[in-house]
Amino acid sequence: MKFRVDRDVLAEAVTWTARSLSPRPPVPVLSGLLIKAEGGMVSIASFDYEISARLQIPADVSEEGTILVSGRLLADICRSLPSAPVEVGTDGTKVTLTCRSSRFHLATMPVADYPELPPLPEISGVVDGDAFAQAISQVIIAASRDDTLPILTGVRMEIEDGMITLLSTDRYRLALRELPWRPVNPGISTSALVKAKTLNEVAKTLGGSGELSLALSENSELIGFESGGRRTTSLLVDGDYPKIRSLFPENTPIHATVETSVLVEAVRRVSLVAERNTPVRLAFTDGQLTLDAGTGEDAQASEALEAALVGDEITVAFNPHYLSEGLSAFDTKYVRFSFTTPPKPAVLTGQDDLAGEDRSDYRYLLMPVRLPNQ
Numbered sequence: 001m002k003f004r005v006d007r008d009v010l011a012e013a014v015t016w017t018a019r020s021l022s023p024r025p026p027v028p029v030l031s032g033l034l035i036k037a038e039g040g041m042v043s044i045a046s047f048d049y050e051i052s053a054r055l056q057i058p059a060d061v062s063e064e065g066t067i068l069v070s071g072r073l074l075a076d077i078c079r080s081l082p083s084a085p086v087e088v089g090t091d092g093t094k095v096t097l098t099c100r101s102s103r104f105h106l107a108t109m110p111v112a113d114y115p116e117l118p119p120l121p122e123i124s125g126v127v128d129g130d131a132f133a134q135a136i137s138q139v140i141i142a143a144s145r146d147d148t149l150p151i152l153t154g155v156r157m158e159i160e161d162g163m164i165t166l167l168s169t170d171r172y173r174l175a176l177r178e179l180p181w182r183p184v185n186p187g188i189s190t191s192a193l194v195k196a197k198t199l200n201e202v203a204k205t206l207g208g209s210g211e212l213s214l215a216l217s218e219n220s221e222l223i224g225f226e227s228g229g230r231r232t233t234s235l236l237v238d239g240d241y242p243k244i245r246s247l248f249p250e251n252t253p254i255h256a257t258v259e260t261s262v263l264v265e266a267v268r269r270v271s272l273v274a275e276r277n278t279p280v281r282l283a284f285t286d287g288q289l290t291l292d293a294g295t296g297e298d299a300q301a302s303e304a305l306e307a308a309l310v311g312d313e314i315t316v317a318f319n320p321h322y323l324s325e326g327l328s329a330f331d332t333k334y335v336r337f338s339f340t341t342p343p344k345p346a347v348l349t350g351q352d353d354l355a356g357e358d359r360s361d362y363r364y365l366l367m368p369v370r371l372p373n374q
Contacts, residue, residue, distance in 0.1 A: 001035075001037050001063055001064065001065025001066065001067055001088070001089065001090045001095075002037070002061075002062045002063035002065075002087070002088070002089035002090070003037045003042055003059040003060060003061040003062065003063075003087075003088055003089075004059065004060040004062070004085055004086070004087050004088075005042065005057060005058075005059040005060070005085065005086055005088070006085055006086070007078070007081050007082065007083055007084055007085065007086045007099055008083065009057050009058075010057070010078050010086050010088075011075075011078035011079050011081070013042075013044050013055055013057045014033065014044060014071070014074055014075045014078045015075045015078070015079065016053070016055065016205055016230065017033055017044045017045065017046045017053050017054070017055060017071070018033060018046060018071040018072055018074070018075040019053070019201060019205065020046045020047075020048065020051045020052070020053040020201070020232065021033075021046050021048065021071045021072060022048040022050075025048060026048070026049065027113075028109065029068060029109050029110070029113045029114050030047065030048050030049070030114075030115075031070060031071060031072070032046075032068040032069055032070055032071055032109050032114070033045065033046055033068070033069060033070075033071040033074060034046070034047075034066065034067075034068050034111070034114055034117075035066065035067050035068075035069065035088075036065075036066040037059065037061045037063070037064050037065055037066075037088075038061065038064045039061065039064070040058060040059065040060075040061055041056045041057070041058060041059065041061070042056065042057050042058075042059040042061065043055070043056045044056075044057070045117055046071060047114075047115060047117050047118075049115070049235075050234065050235045051198060051232065051233070051234045051235075052117050052118055052232065052233045052234075053230070053231070053232050054117065054230070054231050054232075055229055055230040055231070056229055063089070065090060066111050067090060067095050067108050067111065068108055068109040068110065068111045068114055069095050069106050069107075069108050069109065070106065070107075070109075073106065074106065077097060077104050077106075078097075081097070081099040081102055082099055082100050082102060084099050084100050085099070086098070086099045087099070090108070091105075093107060093108055094106065094107060094108065095108050117233075118222055118233050120215050120224040120226060120231050120233060121215040121216060121217050121220050121222055121223070121224050121233075122215060122217060123184060123213045123214070123215050123226070124159075124183060124184055124185075124188065124190075124214050124215055124216045124217070125181050125182050125183035125184050125188070125213070125214055126181065126182045126211050126212065126213050126214070127164065127179065127180075127181035127182070127211070127212050127214060128181075128211065128212070129206060129207045129208060129209055129210055129211060129212040129227055130207060130208065131179050132179065132203065132207055132212055133203035133204070133207025133208065134331075135164075135166055135177045135179045135362075136155070136166070136199045136200060136202070136203035136207075137200075137203060137329065138175060138177050138329040138362055138364075139155055139166045139167070139168045139175040139176070139177050139196075140155060140168060140196040140199060140200050141168075141175065141325045141326065141329060142168040142169055142170055142173045142174050142175035142326075142364070143155055143168040143169070143170060143196035144169070144170035144171070145170070146170070150237060150239070151193070151237060151239040151240070151241060151242075152169060152170055152171070153195060153196055153197070153237070154168075154193040154194055154195050154196060154237040154241070155167065155168045155193070155194055155195075155196050155199055156168070156191060156192075156193050156241045157191060157192045157193075157194060157216075157223075158191045159181075159183070159188055159189065159190050159191065159192075159216075160188075160189055161183065161186060161187055161188060161189070162180055162181060162182065162183060162186070163178055163179070163180060163181070164178070164179050164180075164181050165177070165178050166178075166179075167241070167244060167245070168196060169242070169244050172319070172322060172366075172367050173322050173326065173364065173365060173366045173367060174244050174247060174364075174365045175326075175329070175362075175363070175364050175365075176245070176248070176362070176363045176365075177361065177362045177363075178360075178361045178362075179361070181214070190216065190217075192216055192223050192236050193236055193237040193238075193239070193241055194223055194234060194236060194237065195234065195237060198232075198234045201232075202225045202232055205230070206225055206226075206227040206228070206230060206232070207227075209227040209228030209230070210227060210228065211227065212225060212226070212227045213225065213226040213227065215233075220236075221235055221236055222234065222235060222236065223236060247345065247365060248347060248363065248365060249338075249340050249344065249345070249347065251340070252338035252339055252340055252347060253311050253312075253339075253340070254284075254309075254310065254311030254312055254314055254338070254339040254340075255309075255310050255311065255336055255337060255338040255339065255358075256284045256289065256307050256308065256309045256310070256314075256336070256337045256339075257307065257308045257334050257335070257336045257337075257351055257354060257358075258289055258305060258306070258307045258308075258334065258335060258337070259305075259306070259333065259334055260327060260330050260332060260333060260334055260335045260350075261333075262305055263289075263305060263327060263335065264324065264327045264328060266291055266303045266305055267280060267291065267320060267323055267324050267327065268324060269301065269303060270291045270292060270293045270301040270302065270303055270320075271293060271320035271321075271324065272299075272301065273293050273294040273298070273299035273300060273301045274293040274294065274320050275298070277319075278293065278294070278295070278320075279293070279317035279318055279319060279320065279369040280292070280293045280317065280318055280320045280323060281293065281315060281316070281317045281371070282315065282316050282317070282318065282337075283313075283314075283315040284307060284309050284313060284314050284315070284316075284337070285309065285313045286309055286313070287306065287307065287308070287309070288304055288305070288306065288307055289304070289305045289306075289307035290302060290303070290304045290305075291303050291304075291305070293320070308354055308355075311339075314339055315371070316339070316346060316368045316371075317368055317369040317370075317371050318346075318366055318368055318369060319369060322366055323366065326348055326364040326366055327348070329362070329364065330348070330350045330362070330364075331350070332350030332351055332352055332359065333351070333352060333353075334350070334351040334352070334353070334354055335348055335349070335350060335351065336348065336349045336350070336351045336358040338358075344368075345365045345366060345367050345368070346365070346366050346368060347363055347364070347365050347366075348363070348364040348365075348366065349362065349363055349364075350362060
């Protein structure tokens with residue numbers, strides 16, 4: 001095998017594919033990247049039995065062939081090369097990279113031992129990549145990071161005709177985000193449970209490439225994503241996701257609206273004195289929100305902000321980390337807190353205008369911390 005390609009193109013392609021490599025591969029060959037040069041194109045692929053990644057780049061191919069080489073080492077080498085064309089060729093069981101005066105020799109692994117990559121399922125529809133990336137960033141904050149509960153580390157995708165609903169929870173909060181898409185078959189009704197980590201990688205690396213194709217069949221164990229000549233597949237998380245939609249209250253007689261950026265900064269400041277597992281208290285009164293944290297002889301902090309309140313005055317307390325993450329997920333000028341009666345969960349929604357209606361496409365439900373007098 002022998003080909004020549006621009007260093008930046010090669011480095012970016014190898015780095016993207018190597019992101020899917022497992023830090024602890026089940027077998028040594030899965031630490032490698034499968035590189036195939038054929039017909040003026042070079043394909044680079046990775047696979048760990050759960051996630052696969054594959055792309056193609058144009059190259060000056062003078063000798064076709066396939067090699068398997070250590071992915072992370074190759075990525076480090078490609079990023080360190082000078083900005084000039086790179087020649088890649090094989091010499092027996094070695095692969096050589098030459099770039100100006102730099103030359104590297106790497107051992108190859110047996111291609112025959114590499115498993116066959118799973119095919120991309122049939123394309124189910126197309127979604128705007130930027131909108132999908134934003135939606136993922138809003139819901140993954142509520143996904144559990146506890147691997148002992150694998151179901152809760154996933155994001156549930158519910159697809160009904162032209163709408164995708166993303167749901168996540170870690171039992172203390174939940175996030176729901178709706179976004180439109182264009183299905184191949186109108187009337188489609190299906191669902192999938194995908195690891196939040198996988199969706200985060202897809203959003204970061206494919207979301208900015210324009211339209212993103214989703215590949216999912218109801219009877220498949222795989223979901224696939226494709227954009228800009230790059231494709232990723234992932235095994236779905238097995239298990240029944242809890243029915244969390246019912247946790248959103250039907251009626252919320254109390255709601256308060258606060259400017260988002262001002263509240264984010266205020267929560268950050270008062271949280272400085274909140275020790276581990278110590279909540280931040282929010283007291284909503286007519287025209288004002290008072291935040292305070294810290295108790296007794298320890299450090300204390302308080303801050304008052306303008307707020308528009310509808311309904312009875314209310315005081316609640318939240319985990320500061322969960323509150324900050326939720327607030328930071330909103331891109332609207334205002335955020336609305338909707339309440340029933342403490343200590344029932346509060347629902348946060350975005351609001352463009354102080355006197356306008358809130359938006360229901362993104363909802364963040366947060367369990368309050370019980371106060372001593374509640």
